[in-house]
Amino acid sequence: MSQASTPVRPAVRAMSAFAFRRRLSGLGALPNLAVAAIPTLVAVVAVIFSTDDPFGLYGDYIVPLCIYFVIPFMSMFTMLPILGELYEQGAMAYVVTRPVPRWAPLLGLFQGSFLAMLPTLVLSALLPGLILAFSGEGIATGLWLKRVGGLVAVLTVGGFSYGAVCLFLGVWSRRSILWALGLLIGWGAVIGGLPGDLRTTSPHRYLMGLADSWCKVNSRWSGMFTPEPDPPGVLASLTVLGLGSLAFFALAWLACRRRDIL
């Protein structure tokens, strides 16, 4: 059988289905659901204690919380265990000794994990939206839909980009969680939330740029992080995040060729 005659598509599809099944079956979905429940908990507390406008609260608290913390944690919870289990236990040996290029199963793993992450990302934006929308009056449903839909779109883009980072880390290192902490939380959430030139290198700045355009979040929760005075536009944000994701896919591909499977 020649190298070119092996179809890659069934391999990607099969690996994708495997990853999807693994993440959503049994207790596999529990960690992501727990993360998705936190914005809902915040919304419940807001309804009980706060007298502020719920629409504003959603923009001030739920949107930043989802962008700064839900995306990184969900990406980590979705991507790292499956890669860790495959590599650390030597199960990857069954996968990479098949007549497909190594990037094909990896792409399948990414695709399946990302698709499995989507429902919980949607939940983390939708449930608090529903709770807050029904607790207050005066805001048109269309505005709510736009804000919640906008957040879902930002989370999808963010989940894709951060998933790519986690894919690389999971393939590249045994200590992927420590690196993910540094990159996703340190470089992402912290650097991206502090004032200074360094924040322009952080993906969070561009996610907040998208939030600014798509969710119309004008004031942001500033208890921990400084709001961006000049957020980037949609095109710039999508370009940076897209190119960043591609770079991490390329790095993952290089890493999977170099890493020994023991």
Next chain:
Amino acid sequence: MSAPPVIHCRGLSRWYGEVQGISGLDLDIHPGIVGLLGPNGSGKTTLMRLLTGLIKPSRGYAEVFGQRVRPDQHSIFARMGYSPGDDIHFETERAVDFLALLASLGGDSADEAVRRADQVLDQVGLLDRRTTKINAMSKGMRQRVKVAQALLFDPELLLLDEPLNGMDPISRRSTLDLVRDYSARGRTVVLASHVLHEVEAVTSQVVMLHHGRLLAEGRLDEIRELVDRKPRRVVISGDDLRSFAAKLLAEDLVTGLTFTEEGRLALDTRSLPPLLDRLAALGESGQLHGLDIEDEKLEAVFDLLVGETA
């Protein structure tokens, strides 16, 4: 001119930090069944991993089907099946799903993958367990699933790393039959094991590794001949062993004898068959109560060979 080897290694070496996995291995493997023998830690698994591109050599190279093994040399994998020594780990998958997943990675459509999975499950006698989850299977069944996944796509080269571990005698026999049938169709099978008689049951061609080095390569009977030239030890218990020992010495059947602390008689011999005939006669007279021939365990053969090459 003989056919080119299926596997060709030159100076193949791999270190794990300061630990030596394989060192300077020159090896050619031709079609047929080849037993890869060695005690634990001898480098069998490392060699298998090097041949499948799972790890990269520190020095030297390996070629399979005339092509240099590299991590992404997937044209080789289309003609090769590999059953790792490690456990399966796809714990929550059903046997048929696990195999269909791997079949899809070989390019099969979803339906075709399931059909192929059933086919190999049938070959290893697990078709009735197709929907059993891996984590609900016994060790022996898991081993058979591992062999089954190596059989997907009917490969020309089968690399089996300790495939019989944990199998019951019936499964062992059927797996060995399967290996034998496979080879009869002109295929190459490399069967790694640390149990001599397992390998002996299917092939006489062996490669012996020790501490990551090639210790011996060739026909098992040649190696056995070497072993047979060395004294073997037979330990017997019975009545009036002293007078019997004197007779044996006179008949020149033993090269040495010792009484053990338990009052048994240990006999060293270079002529095992005549000695056994003599002991059989003793047994018939009721004088002999017990007999142990020092087992031909692989360790013993290795000790011997290591002594030869030292």
Next chain:
Amino acid sequence: MAFRAAEYEAFEGERSRMPVWWPVLTSTLRRGWGSKWVRRITFLSMASALGITVMIYFLYQVVPNWREMLVEMGNMVLPENQEDARIDAHTYLGLLRFFVFPILLPLSLVFGYDLISADLRANAFESYFSRSITPAAYILGRTLAYVGFMLLVTLMPMLWIWAYDVLTGPDEHFAEVASVPLGMTAAMFITSLALALMIQAVTAITKSGIWTNLTFVAIFIFTAPVGGILFELSGENANFFALSILHCIHVFTATCLGVSDDLDDQYADPNLTAGVLFLIIFLSLLVLLQRLRKRSLVG
């Protein structure tokens, strides 16, 4: 012929007088120290403490009255409504940011991976419990080793700085920092104990090194901003900060040092934070004993 199992021969050699958890403790310490990352973290922490004392020494050589200068500078930057700056037990609370908060998580992750999950991977639980060791003794050995490492990395550097501070400071300075050794030891001991038991309990539930670490990361990092958000949303109810384990450690340490009265209304109630830490200890212990008792019956 009847089948007969091999006879059991009782061990007649001399038995060690050490308690049964002692081998678990020593082997855990050995394996912990065998980890490159544990050694790195320990050296980094010790080197930081040494660096601070060397800095104090040079400061002392160049500016003998540096303490007064530091207090004056502190007063200049402090808002008017705050008390005067001083170098006392409260200053040592600030050292948590150097020697505890940045170290706890990485050390726990390294430990979780190399020790606890290594036992899971190697199926060592069964080996342990086929010996005459009880689950409680196993937990004790493991926990003491973990607590030992934690104290070495967090407490020792702070005590080193304290000793140097007392030795080079004026006589009356001792009274200001007298509560530090005992208070810090108590706080760090309880903190380490809570973390040691929690990481083992999480491992016993997840049965996976990677999931243990992810859970730990979530508990450490996610809870801090959530506490902050809930504080704001609830009309500044500071008790929501008790959701964050780092916050609990801070307030509990302040209590042990006897400076909890200095904490403003941005901190959770000291009783609540202590309750959270003790609840973690209690619940983790419960989970561990229940899980280990089950596992010890395997085989």
